[in-house]
Amino acid sequence: MKSLPALSAAEQALMDLIWQKQPVPVAALLELVNAERAEPISRNTLQTQLTRLEAKGWLRHEDGEKVRHYSAAVPEKRGRGKILSELKERLFGGSGLSLVRCLVEEGGLSDAEIKELNDLIKDHRKGGKA
Incomplete structure (x- = not known):
């Protein structure tokens, strides 16, 4: 598979909604996007972002009789892995x-998440897959 271009914060937020x-x-995507915004974006702005994501290889569309539907061209696990890899490289030197x-250390994990992380580490040591 070809390498995927990086996403802006706005593009990543759109991908999160589309994966879900x-x-x-x-029209539904515009509603979802604007539900979380103080200042709504226009349909034209959203369409521009979608066109860019499609050109980058992250999205694809299917035209119905009256409605265009967007779906991820990249599976969520691969996409999030790409995003995390870039973040890890940029902020943590890889x-x-x-x-x-x-x-x-910054409190970003709950006790339950820390327990799950410990379980993942134990499974990994035993040769299991997470």
Whole structure:
């Protein structure tokens, strides 16, 4: 598979919604986007963002009789992995340990998440897959 271009924060937020709701028509996506915004964006602005995501290879569309539906062209696990890899490289010099240490030390993980992380580490040591 070809390498995916990086996403802006706005593009990543759109991908999050699309991964959750796909396939999603533009009108429904516009509602979802604007539900979380103090200042709503226009349909034209959203359409521009969708066109850019499609050109980057992150999205695809399917035209119905009257409605265009958007779906992710990249599976969520692969997309989030790409985003995390870039974040890890940019903020932590490529160190996964530094990333996890930051989450743990800054209170970014609940006790239940820390227990799950410990279980993942134990499984990994035993040769299991997470």
